[in-house]
Amino acid sequence: MIVSIISGMVFSRSLSVAHYGTYMQTFIAYDFAVPILTLGLPSALYYFLPNSSHRQKGVILDNIFLLLVAGVIFSLFLALGGAELLARRFKNPELTTTLKWMIYYPLYTFPVLISSAVWVVKDKVKLNAIFNVVTGIILTILLILAASISKDFLAPALTKILLPLLFLPITLYYIFKYIPGDWDLPRISSMWEMVKFSIPLGLSSVIGTITTQLSGMIVALQTSPEDFAIYVNGAREVPLIGIVTGSISIVIMSEMAQKIKNGDLQAALALFRKSAVVSACFLIPIMIFLLIQAENFITILYSNKYESSVIPFRIYLLAIPIRIVYYSAAFIALGKSKKILFRSAIDLCLTAIFCYILVSLFGYNGAPLGLILTMFLWTVPYNLYALGKDFNCSAFYIIPFRKVGKIFLISLFSGLFCLPFQFIKEQTVFLFVLGFLVFVIIYFILAYRGISEFKETVTPYFKKINQLKANFF
Numbered sequence: 001m002i003v004s005i006i007s008g009m010v011f012s013r014s015l016s017v018a019h020y021g022t023y024m025q026t027f028i029a030y031d032f033a034v035p036i037l038t039l040g041l042p043s044a045l046y047y048f049l050p051n052s053s054h055r056q057k058g059v060i061l062d063n064i065f066l067l068l069v070a071g072v073i074f075s076l077f078l079a080l081g082g083a084e085l086l087a088r089r090f091k092n093p094e095l096t097t098t099l100k101w102m103i104y105y106p107l108y109t110f111p112v113l114i115s116s117a118v119w120v121v122k123d124k125v126k127l128n129a130i131f132n133v134v135t136g137i138i139l140t141i142l143l144i145l146a147a148s149i150s151k152d153f154l155a156p157a158l159t160k161i162l163l164p165l166l167f168l169p170i171t172l173y174y175i176f177k178y179i180p181g182d183w184d185l186p187r188i189s190s191m192w193e194m195v196k197f198s199i200p201l202g203l204s205s206v207i208g209t210i211t212t213q214l215s216g217m218i219v220a221l222q223t224s225p226e227d228f229a230i231y232v233n234g235a236r237e238v239p240l241i242g243i244v245t246g247s248i249s250i251v252i253m254s255e256m257a258q259k260i261k262n263g264d265l266q267a268a269l270a271l272f273r274k275s276a277v278v279s280a281c282f283l284i285p286i287m288i289f290l291l292i293q294a295e296n297f298i299t300i301l302y303s304n305k306y307e308s309s310v311i312p313f314r315i316y317l318l319a320i321p322i323r324i325v326y327y328s329a330a331f332i333a334l335g336k337s338k339k340i341l342f343r344s345a346i347d348l349c350l351t352a353i354f355c356y357i358l359v360s361l362f363g364y365n366g367a368p369l370g371l372i373l374t375m376f377l378w379t380v381p382y383n384l385y386a387l388g389k390d391f392n393c394s395a396f397y398i399i400p401f402r403k404v405g406k407i408f409l410i411s412l413f414s415g416l417f418c419l420p421f422q423f424i425k426e427q428t429v430f431l432f433v434l435g436f437l438v439f440v441i442i443y444f445i446l447a448y449r450g451i452s453e454f455k456e457t458v459t460p461y462f463k464k465i466n467q468l469k470a471n472f473f
Contacts, residue, residue, distance in 0.1 A: 005301070007143045008233060011156070012302035019153040021225030024232050025090050026098040026157050028213070028220055029082075030074070030105065035209040037070035037106075038113060043205075044198040045117040057176065058184030060118065062194055064111045065186045071106035078103045092225050098157045109164050112171040122178045131174065135167055204328075207344035211351050211374075215367035218355045223364050231364035233302050234312030244282050248275045248326070260334060269391045272330050273400050274453060279324040280404045281454040285443050287320040288411040289436065292419060296432050315368035321408075322375050325399065327383040334390050343382050350374040407451060414443035 011020050041063055052059045083099035119128040142163060146155040219231045259268040290297055294310045294317070302309065331340050351374045358366025358373075381395075388395035418435035447454040 006140050007147075007156075009301050010144045011147050012233065012306055014147040014151055015153060017226040017229050017305060018224075021227075021229035021232075022092055022094050022098070023153040023157055024229060025092060025095055025220055025225060026102070026153075027160070028216055029086055029099070030102065032210070032213045032217055033074050033106075034110075034113075035206040037074055038067060038110065039070075039195075039203070040198045040205055041066055041070075041194065042114045042117050044194050045114055045121060048194060048197070049118065049121045054181065055184055055190075056179045056181050058187065059190065059194075060114065060175065060179060061184070062186045062191045063114055066191055066194065067110040067113060068107065071108075071110035074106040074110075075103050090220050090225070094153075098154070101158060101161050105161050105164075108168045112164075112168060112175070115171055115175055118175050118179070124178055127174065131171075139163055204340045204344050207341070207348050211344065211348045211371075214348070214351055215355045215371055218352075218359050219364045219367050222356075222359050227364045230306055230308045231312055231367060233306045234298065234309030235316055235368060244279050248279055256330065265391055269393065269398070272325065273398070276325045276399050277403050277407075277451070277453040278457055280321070280407045281447060281451060281457065283320050283324055284404070284407050285411040285414065285439070285447075287317050288408075288415045289418065289439050291317055292415050292422065293432060293435060296422075300429055300432060311365050312368045315365070315372060318372055319375060321404070322380055324404065327387070330387055334387075336386070336390060339386050343379065343386075346382070347374055347379055350378055403451065403453070407447070410446045410450060411443060414439050414446065417442050 011023065015023070045059070045063055048059050048063075049056060078099055083096055083103075086099055087093055087095040115131070116128050119125065119131075139160070142159050143156050146159045149155070216228075216232065216235065220228050223231070256268040256271055259265075259271070291314055294314050295307070298306055298309050298313055328340050351370055353370075354373045355367050355370030358370045360366070362369065384395040384398050387398045391398070418439040421431050421435035421438075424431055448458065449455075
């Protein structure tokens with residue numbers, strides 16, 4: 001996420017809008033194809049690797065071989081006319097060059113998609129973090145240098161395509177370094193079991209990823225590279241959303257599953273409701289502040305060239321209240337994974353219909369509108385209805401709407417205090433940060449007094465700070 005944001009800031013200033021759009025279009029087909037072709041194979045190692053104590057190297061080779069086959073499929077597509085086809089569909093002849101450079105890209109990026117799964121299973125989480133941080137920093141620096149020096153999309157595109165090839169031997173070395181046992185050739189029977197396991201595991205993730213990528217694909221197909229670049233900069237999710245909801249969902253999923261296994265549905269639901277309030281305490285104020293400061297936020301990140309990105313950015317912010325909980329965590333804890341698949345399939349169909357119609361009518365601003373309509377008209381109602389049935393309660397009880405509404409009102413009131421900063425003619429980073437600090441202070445005081453879950457969440461950190469101060473002084 002940081003690589004994407006920082007490189008986006010530099011590209012927006014170093015490249016023309018058209019060149020930035022071409023750079024982004026170069027990789028959208030790859031990002032779209034990855035979840036379809038890999039079908040959850042890397043995630044399958046979380047199951048197969050611990051259960052294959054006598055053949056762990058062989059299991060990894062099975063998985064790498066399958067991913068290599070998937071990479072060959074995408075490479076053949078590009079080599080046999082796919083590059084020209086995509087360039088025509090995107091109405092951008094310059095893509096013919098960059099997409100041909102990507103013909104071999106999947107062959108050395110697909111097989112190492114397993115790295116995180118292997119390192120986590122082998123309890124090398126610190127290695128996973130360090131490796132991703134280091135490679136991310138190197139990629140960011142080289143992309144910035146390439147864009148700044150060349151002022152063209154070709155150099156950063158080539159940098160992003162070739163750099164993973166240099167990382168390949170290092171990644172493979174660390175993948176196999178902590179795997180005990182003898183080497184073993186890939187086995188068809190083992191690969192078939194892995195495929196059967198991966199298909200249902202990956203389908204929901206595939207559909208969800210495609211749904212997210214679909215709006216960008218429709219914009220790329222129906223608009224110019226310039227419009228696509230403006231859309232991309234506005235369609236970025238605020239990083240804090242994934243951090244908050246992802247972290248909380250990982251914590252509560254196992255606890256919910258245990259309570260459900262013990263027959264205590266009400267305790268499991270109470271945990272889910274509490275997670276919604278805790279997430280809302282942090283996400284909704286971020287939404288309100290950025291809705292107010294959207295113009296300054298986009299300008300600071302991407303310069304005045306991308307003022308038009310404010311509209312799609314504000315529309316995407318409206319999805320934040322929906323993201324205060326990770327509904328799939330509850331379905332998984334209940335053992336209802338098929339409901340996730342069903343919901344995701346309808347999500348995909350409705351998003352395709354809404355986005356196509358609205359992009360045709362309103363240009364790139366129609367894409368976020370299509371996603372928001374899908375979420376409010378189908379995704380949320382279905383989640384609440386299905387979970388209401390599973391927990392034997394009203395659909396309206398699943399989320400504590402009264403407390404979430406109170407958080408919204410406190411956030412809105414806090415936002416009034418940073419609103420005057422909007423009327424200052426010369427906007428700067430200093431004024432943006434000052435407005436944010438004013439907002440945070442007002443919100444913190446009100447939420448600490450008025451929202452018990454917020455007070456419960458932040459109080460331990462105050463105790464740690466006081467303890468550190470006492471130890472230091």
